[in-house]
Amino acid sequence: xxxxxxxxVKGNTLFTVTPDEPLARAVDAMADRDxxxxxxxxxxxxVGMLTFREVIQAIVKNGGSVGTMLVRTxxxxxxxxxxxxxxxxxxxxxxxxxxxxxxxVMDRRMLMGVISFYDVAKAVVDSQxxxxxxxxxxxxxxxxxxxxxxxxxNAP
Numbered sequence: 001x002x003x004x005x006x007x008x009v010k011g012n013t014l015f016t017v018t019p020d021e022p023l024a025r026a027v028d029a030m031a032d033r034d035x036x037x038x039x040x041x042x043x044x045x046x047v048g049m050l051t052f053r054e055v056i057q058a059i060v061k062n063g064g065s066v067g068t069m070l071v072r073t074x075x076x077x078x079x080x081x082x083x084x085x086x087x088x089x090x091x092x093x094x095x096x097x098x099x100x101x102x103x104x105v106m107d108r109r110m111l112m113g114v115i116s117f118y119d120v121a122k123a124v125v126d127s128q129x130x131x132x133x134x135x136x137x138x139x140x141x142x143x144x145x146x147x148x149x150x151x152x153x154n155a156p
Contacts, residue, residue: 004084007113016041019072037102040075048075081106
């Protein structure tokens, strides 16, 4: 399974912010949309990620309030990224290694979407459920050999 498979199911709706916007406006947007991250874009380029983790750290540094801080002061300016072709096993490893909950998906320099750890976990569970269904159907339709599993002493 590849990242493109997740985006195909999830969709690629993106919420972005610029680095010079007030952090308070970004926090309002995250709360209004019930999202945990915003992609920070400047002049069409990805320049950072703003997640609830960075927001909380910025609030703590600022004495408990957002104040007049800008997104630029709180964002992660070196976010972990992947491509549409990145394999899900690699994405899981990357996210676990960096404790990343959100990852922008890039196609060269173009932002294609954002996947979350939730999206990755859901894709894995859905894939395992599908595989289990297929295995159960296969076992149920297993061709019966004459005398097999019927207590026949000659059964293999």
